[in-house]
Amino acid sequence: MKKVIIALFMVWCASAKIMAQTFEGTFVMHVQDDNSVNIMNIAVRKDKLILQPMDPTIPKPVKVLISQHSNDVYVLTEEQGMKVAIKYTFQPPASLAADSIKPNVSFQETGKTKTLEGYTCKEVLLDNHIGQQLQLWVTSELGMTMAQFSEYLGKFSAALNGGDYYDVTKYNAYDIYKNNMALEIKEVKEKDATVILIKKIVKTSLPESDFSTEGYMVVDVNELQK
Numbered sequence: 001m002k003k004v005i006i007a008l009f010m011v012w013c014a015s016a017k018i019m020a021q022t023f024e025g026t027f028v029m030h031v032q033d034d035n036s037v038n039i040m041n042i043a044v045r046k047d048k049l050i051l052q053p054m055d056p057t058i059p060k061p062v063k064v065l066i067s068q069h070s071n072d073v074y075v076l077t078e079e080q081g082m083k084v085a086i087k088y089t090f091q092p093p094a095s096l097a098a099d100s101i102k103p104n105v106s107f108q109e110t111g112k113t114k115t116l117e118g119y120t121c122k123e124v125l126l127d128n129h130i131g132q133q134l135q136l137w138v139t140s141e142l143g144m145t146m147a148q149f150s151e152y153l154g155k156f157s158a159a160l161n162g163g164d165y166y167d168v169t170k171y172n173a174y175d176i177y178k179n180n181m182a183l184e185i186k187e188v189k190e191k192d193a194t195v196i197l198i199k200k201i202v203k204t205s206l207p208e209s210d211f212s213t214e215g216y217m218v219v220d221v222n223e224l225q226k
Contacts, residue, residue, distance in 0.1 A: 021047070021068075023143035025203040033194045044144065048211040049152040064160075065211060066152040073159040074213055085216035090159040104129050107176050116183040117201045124176055125188075133188035138180035142201070146177045 024045050031038045039054040047068040052061070065074040071090040078084065105128045112123040114137065121137040138146075150172065171177055187193040 021144055021148045023203065024206060025201070026206075027201040028199045030197040030199060031194065032197070034192045043206060043210065045206045045208065045211050049149075050211060051152070051156060064156055065213065066155050068148075068151055071155065071159075073155055074216075074218075075160070076213070076216060083216040085213040085218045087218055087220045087222075088159040089220075089222055090155040105171060105174070107174065117199060119183065119201075121183055124180075126176075135184075135186045135188055136176070136182045137184040138176065138182045140180050142181040142183075143203075144181050145179060146182055147172050149181065150177070 021044075026041065026043045029040045029042055031040075041052040041054060043050040043052075049066050051064040051066065060077060063076040065076055065085075071092065073088045073090060075086040075088070076083070077086070105126060108125040108127075110123045110125060114121055114123075116137060116139070119139040119141045121139045124136045124138055126132075126134040126136060181198070182196070183198040185196040187195070
């Protein structure tokens with residue numbers, strides 16, 4: 001079930017009109033259930049995002065560089081003192097029209113609000129009518145939306161993991177995703193409920209050099225496969 005809720009959060013927008021992204025800075029994403037917690041540091045500058053898994057089992061620092069305007073996804077790491085950028089290419093499906101595959105899902109705004117990380121959030125209940133219900137606390141104040149965040153994460157998932165692209169795009173036709181960022185998502189279930197939390201939000205200017213492959217030896221996975 002964790003994969004399902006992550007997929008909801010990774011809805012990617014290609015053709016839908018969404019708000020301009022103005023957020024620049026960092027935040028931390030927690031994905032947790034009854035048994036585990038996965039933490040990822042996120043950095044955003046203009047049209048680029050860096051995702052860094054904070055997994056103690058990874059023997060060396062790894063960062064994933066993703067761009068809104070490119071289908072190339074880079075895994076940045078070091079090998080024997082040499083900076084290496086492993087290049088994966090996202091292959092978009094034939095149709096990117098999210099509105100044409102709009103599923104039967106309903107959203108209910110309850111009128112409840114609370115403050116998370118200094119942002120006023122409203123409660124929204126999601127029901128996909130096939131057995132899953134979610135509680136979302138969303139804000140329009142961040143300068144970034146679920147659809148925009150999902151654009152990055154959708155490319156990451158499809159390029160590196162070969163995930164089901166339709167499954168991660170099907171909710172993006174809704175205004176809730178286009179206009180808001182969820183700072184908290186919870187499954188409505190009694191046991192092993194997955195929770196996604198956005199924490200430690202810092203708006204700050206970040207150097208362009210952090211979002212570049214300059215100085216890295218680029219290794220193209222597609223060329224290696226050939």
